[in-house]
Amino acid sequence: xxxxxxxxxxxVRFGGVVACNDVSLDVEEGxxxxxxxxxxxxxxxxxxxxxxxxxxxxxxxxxxEQRIDRFRPHQMVRLGLARTFQNINLFxxxxxxxxxxxxxxxxxxxxLASLFWLPGARRTEQELTxxxxxxxxxxxLERDLDTVVKHLPYGHQKRVELARALASRPKIILxxxxxxxxxxxxxxxxxxxxxxxxxxxGITVVLVEHDMSMVMSVCDYIYVLNFGAxxxxxxxxxxxxxxxxxxAYLGKEE
Amino acid sequence: MNExxxxxxxxxxxxxxxxxxxxxxxAAHAQRQRLALAxxxxxxxxxxxxxxxALFAVAALFPVLPGVEGWMAYTVALVIIxxxxxxxxxxxxxxxxxxxxxxxxxxxxxxYTSALLTKHYHTELITGLIAGxxxxxxxxxxxxxxxxxxxxxxxxxxxxxxxxxxxxxxxxVNLFEGREGISLPKNRILIWEIGDVGFYYVAxxxxxxxxxLVYCLVRSGVGRALMALRDAEKAAESCGINRVxxxxxxxxxxxxxxxxxxxxxxxxxxxxxxxxxxDIWYSVDFLVAAxxxxxxxLMGPLLGGIFVALLPFFLEELRELAFILKGVALILVLMFAxxxxxxxxxxxxxxxxxxxxxxxxxxxxxxxxxxxxxxTKLEAR
Ligand SMILES: Nc1ncnc2c1ncn2[C@@H]1O[C@H](COP(=O)(O)OP(=O)(O)OP(=O)(O)O)[C@@H](O)[C@H]1O
Ligand SMILES: [Mg+2]
Numbered sequence: 001x002x003x004x005x006x007x008x009x010x011x012v013r014f015g016g017v018v019a020c021n022d023v024s025l026d027v028e029e030g031x032x033x034x035x036x037x038x039x040x041x042x043x044x045x046x047x048x049x050x051x052x053x054x055x056x057x058x059x060x061x062x063x064x065e066q067r068i069d070r071f072r073p074h075q076m077v078r079l080g081l082a083r084t085f086q087n088i089n090l091f092x093x094x095x096x097x098x099x100x101x102x103x104x105x106x107x108x109x110x111x112l113a114s115l116f117w118l119p120g121a122r123r124t125e126q127e128l129t130x131x132x133x134x135x136x137x138x139x140x141l142e143r144d145l146d147t148v149v150k151h152l153p154y155g156h157q158k159r160v161e162l163a164r165a166l167a168s169r170p171k172i173i174l175x176x177x178x179x180x181x182x183x184x185x186x187x188x189x190x191x192x193x194x195x196x197x198x199x200x201x202g203i204t205v206v207l208v209e210h211d212m213s214m215v216m217s218v219c220d221y222i223y224v225l226n227f228g229a230x231x232x233x234x235x236x237x238x239x240x241x242x243x244x245x246x247x248a249y250l251g252k253e254e
Numbered sequence: 255m256n257e258x259x260x261x262x263x264x265x266x267x268x269x270x271x272x273x274x275x276x277x278x279x280x281a282a283h284a285q286r287q288r289l290a291l292a293x294x295x296x297x298x299x300x301x302x303x304x305x306x307x308a309l310f311a312v313a314a315l316f317p318v319l320p321g322v323e324g325w326m327a328y329t330v331a332l333v334i335i336x337x338x339x340x341x342x343x344x345x346x347x348x349x350x351x352x353x354x355x356x357x358x359x360x361x362x363x364x365x366y367t368s369a370l371l372t373k374h375y376h377t378e379l380i381t382g383l384i385a386g387x388x389x390x391x392x393x394x395x396x397x398x399x400x401x402x403x404x405x406x407x408x409x410x411x412x413x414x415x416x417x418x419x420x421x422x423x424x425x426x427v428n429l430f431e432g433r434e435g436i437s438l439p440k441n442r443i444l445i446w447e448i449g450d451v452g453f454y455y456v457a458x459x460x461x462x463x464x465x466x467l468v469y470c471l472v473r474s475g476v477g478r479a480l481m482a483l484r485d486a487e488k489a490a491e492s493c494g495i496n497r498v499x500x501x502x503x504x505x506x507x508x509x510x511x512x513x514x515x516x517x518x519x520x521x522x523x524x525x526x527x528x529x530x531x532x533d534i535w536y537s538v539d540f541l542v543a544a545x546x547x548x549x550x551x552l553m554g555p556l557l558g559g560i561f562v563a564l565l566p567f568f569l570e571e572l573r574e575l576a577f578i579l580k581g582v583a584l585i586l587v588l589m590f591a592x593x594x595x596x597x598x599x600x601x602x603x604x605x606x607x608x609x610x611x612x613x614x615x616x617x618x619x620x621x622x623x624x625x626x627x628x629x630t631k632l633e634a635r
Contacts, residue, residue: 077492094485102490105494108474117474
């Protein structure tokens with residue numbers, strides 16, 4: 001299948017630390033792609049590059065063959081990319097519904113029409129609210145719509161973040177450790193949700209995750225990073241039996 | 255895209271009932287409950303409207319009440335002007351999270367724009383309001399762009415610098431006639447001259463408009479974007495919110511509202527001099543009013559503006575004491591009710607509503623007639 005999102009030879013340095021060293025990644029349309037690697041391997045930095053929160057000194061970014069090296073983060077959402085954060089980054093003082101509505105910001109249309117409630121704005125608001133409720137239902141959050149986010153348990157907050165990302169109707173979604181800190185039950189639930197997002201909604205998923213059982217079971221193929229550089233790429237089975245990977249990563253853990 | 259399943263397409267089209275099939279286990283009950291909740295919320299909104307309209311109706315009757323004299327209308331108009339200016343501050347400080355200690359500068363820009371137009375081109379008040387508001391919004395837009403990278407204490411210092419800058423200009427550029435000041439003729443609306451009572455109604459009308467503007471803003475996607483930037487800037491950008499655009503917009507709107515207050519402030523006393531407008535006390539007063547009243551509540555500027563504007567009035571001889579009392583009030587509020595008086599006074603009200611919603615949620619079957627009709631219609635589709 002065609003390449004959906006791609007980066008080539010990306011370099012990111014923080015002073016002396018090379019967080020991404022000549023990293024390339026090719027995400028195919030409609031797939032679930034895993035990105036794994038030990039702590040500090042540069043996965044989050046790579047995500048920040050892809051969602052344009054982090055500038056890079058060398059390399060190229062393509063979204064469906066369009067060069068997007070200089071896009072700003074909010075423009076990426078218009079292209080169809082959404083992301084979640086490794087450390088939950090929600091509007092904690094606001095309700096779940098507000099959080100999801102903010103996620104659908106790119107669908108409000110002309111901001112001035114929205115501000116002055118010109119004809120159509122009311123309809124748009126209603127539609128966005130209905131969609132927000134649907135998105136909440138997809139993530140089993142419909143009972144928490146009016147709850148202020150900071151009062152929700154951790155696992156729910158993770159799902160709110162996912163709901164917020166989905167609210168922009170993305171074509172590709174970057175998930176940075178969606179099940180970190182969740183218990184087994186929550187992890188299993190999120191795993192199911194990730195599959196649904198991909199199969200039913202047709203959204204391409206890029207997944208950073210330390211939970212190997214999840215990565216190995218949901219991903220179509222996996223990239224392994226080590227010390228900021230590409231180490232391997234392959235199907236879960238290939239990765240599990242790759243000696244380099246076992247040395248660098250899996251071996252160390254087992 | 256062609257791999258997208260039927261459910262995905264439904265999701266993409268966003269049809270409420272169809273997409274509910276995505277989670278069939280919860281859908282039926284949820285839909286009823288949702289309608290009941292929407293119903294209750296609509297009722298609350300109606301109550302808000304009725305309350306606001308009643309408030310304005312009382313205010314509109316005030317000058318014709320027996321025993322109310324022209325000077326009283328004048329005084330209340332001054333208070334209204336304070337409240338409007340504070341609304342401007344609230345847009346920036348309360349909803350966008352950018353603390354401003356410089357809105358006296360926008361007050362001055364509004365006042366001088368209209369005063370100069372009136373003096374040199376004999377314009378009337380409505381023209382003055384439009385011009386003053388727009389000029390202030392324009393400068394606000396520029397300031398927003400200049401201060402794009404500032405936040406927190408740096409923003410406070412930057413805006414304070416802006417107030418000083420405006421003060422220096424009106425003090426030293428001949429056009430503004432410094433301490434000599436500009437005297438204005440009797441106020442006119444279109445071709446009619448107005449007195450104190452007439453001016454009161456103009457101020458009230460402007461207040462109604464700015465209140466409507468803030469209300470629309472807060473409930474719109476734009477208001478959500480501003481509050482998102484306030485609460486978590488990075489997360490907001492990840493939601494597609496253009497930080498540069500919305501910050502600049504917030505600055506412009508905020509400056510527009512305070513600029514309108516400035517026009518009124520100049521025309522009500524019909525004298526504009528740098529002695530008044532170069533002083534930063536206005537800036538401080540408005541910020542105190544916004545914080546004491548509660549800058550992210552619609553009622554906040556009203557409560558805070560009344561407090562700050564009327565304090566010196568009640569103290570009469572002891573005006574100096576007003577500064578101290580304002581300071582004390584500010585400290586008390588920051589210590590015990592950091593969200594402001596509006597939040598404190600609104601607590602029982604919000605608790606009542608929360609309970610009501612909770613009851614509706616637990617008892618989702620009770621749906622109003624209108625909602626049931628809506629439900630049947632949706633199901634028929
Ligand atoms: N803003 C920054 N300034 C300086 N160094 C940074 C910054 N962000 C990341 N780094 C460094 O870059 C390297 C890669 O970090 P990154 O967060 O991308 O790793 P990661 O693979 O996401 O790790 P983890 O699995 O722990 O989340 C680390 O050595 C980190 O210390
Ligand atoms: Mg990380």
